[in-house]
Amino acid sequence: MVDYIEERKEQEVPNASGVAGYLEVVRGVLELPRVQEIIIRVGKVSWHRFKKPDEPERNLEVDLETLMPYGVIRSHDVVEVPAVDNAAATLGLLFTKAHLDGLNPIALVSGPGTFLHSWYRATTSLVLPRQSAHGVDLLLDPNIGEEALILCTGFGKRAALVDTVRSYKTTMPWRQTKP
Secondary structure, eight states, rough: OOEEEEEEEEEEEOOGGHHHHHHHHHHHHSSSEEEEEEEETTTTEEEEEEEETSSSOOOOOOGGGSSSSHHHTTEEEEEEEEOOOHHHHHHHHHHHHHTTOOOOEEEEEEEOOOOHHHHHHHHHHHOOOOOTTTEEEEEEOTTTTTEEEEEEEEEEEOGGGGGGGGGEEEESTTTOOOO
């Protein structure tokens, strides 16, 4: 009889990859032999399985980069939209362009050190929530500059980020975001 070795591992899942990121990791885990348990937590998926003593080490082969906002955006059309003096008006322009093209907002994307909040506060005297703007989730991706603001859009009203078909990009003015 073969004595199995218990193996416990975990994979980090970037929040910006969304539900699709978690599903991709779980799919990869389910392809491994003799998986006993899968635990999904915020930011990671862990599992344990049994392996034969002579079985080679198997790493999880998932590509989360294509599910991150930058990976999704770069694989579709990006329309440049010039910024105006007011942050709320610029956001309105992004939403209007999407609407005129028959598309629905999915998410706003910017870099981790985004200027959006300070620019919005400086030009409107209003404070935006940290994780959304005008009812749309704000995702932060380290591959996107802090001055870029991108609206990802798709056909469905409740579409996931991976369903993006076109993005609208604006560059937030530097001088208005610095004190």
